[in-house]
Amino acid sequence: MRIVLFDIDGTLLHAKGAGRRAFESAVRAVCGGTGQCGFSFAGMTDRAIARRCLRSAGLSDDEASIDALVAAYVARLDDELVGPAEVEQVPGAQQCLDALLHETDRVALGIGTGNVRAGADRKLRHAGLGHYFRFGGYGCDAEARSDVLRAGVARGKGLFSHARQVVVVGDTLKDVAAALEIGAVCIGIATGSDTHDHLRAAGATVTFDDLRDPALQRALLD
Structure with missing residues (x-):
């Protein structure tokens, strides 16, 4: 059996700027209006984003300050996930997960995301994908993405002790780097600014345009 950890933003769904x-x-x-968010969030954990925003405002980036900013973010997220900018699934997401869900003897589905758990749950719920996942690693587990993945693997092995291989599915170079750091295979999904060539050059084993390709399911199961 293998543990498969899916990134969320850009891999499973598009939140259309709701998180930002x-x-x-x-x-x-x-x-107080002095912090700046004028940088790419791609592949960053929520706590890393909060730290950078606090530093840009000249404020303390101690753990309590990061906690407060992340809590304020989560409190506002639901309102941003509805209406004209409603979250949408990446093409093929539901079909891919449905197929994998029937392979319970071969695959354990988990999340590996920079989102804190509360934010991840909200995004997945709005996209109609939350019920597929029993465990995961989240941005509240650690600030470094590789440590987030390690947390997800540990939870997965706690449920599936016979799992031996780990596969990470993500859309950014940070996803690839974190996967390689923990010794996992990485499958790249080229939905964002990181192209097929970028993802493969960084170490992704194989890349796809989105989640519709039947070859993706085969790659996750073989």
């Missing part, structure tokens, strides 16, 4: 808007609103509230 929620963070920007939280930064204005917590930092």
Whole structure:
């Protein structure tokens, strides 16, 4: 059996900027308008994003301050995930997960994301994908993405002690780097600014445009 950890943003779903808007609103509230979010969030953990925003405002980035900013972000996220910018699945997400869900003797489905657990659950719920996953590693487990994946693997092995291999599915170079750091295979999904060539050059074993390709399911099962 293998543990498969899916990234969320850009891999399973598109939140259409909801996370950024929620963070920007939280930064204005917590930092008094002095913090900046003018950088790419791609592949970053929520705690790393919060730390950078606090530093840009010249504020303390101790753990309590990061906790407060992340909590303010989560409190605003639901409002940003509804309406005209409603979250949508990456093409093929539900079909891919449905197929894997029937391979319970071969695959254990988990999450490996920079989102804190509360944010991850909200995004997955709005996308209709939350019920597929029993465990995961989240941005509240650690600030470094590789440590997030390690937490997900540990939880997966706690449920499936006979699992031997780990596969990470992600759309950014940070996903690939973190997967390689923990000795996992990485499958790249080229839905964002990191192209097929970028992902493969970074070490992804194989890449796909999205989750519709039947070859992706075979790659996850073989």
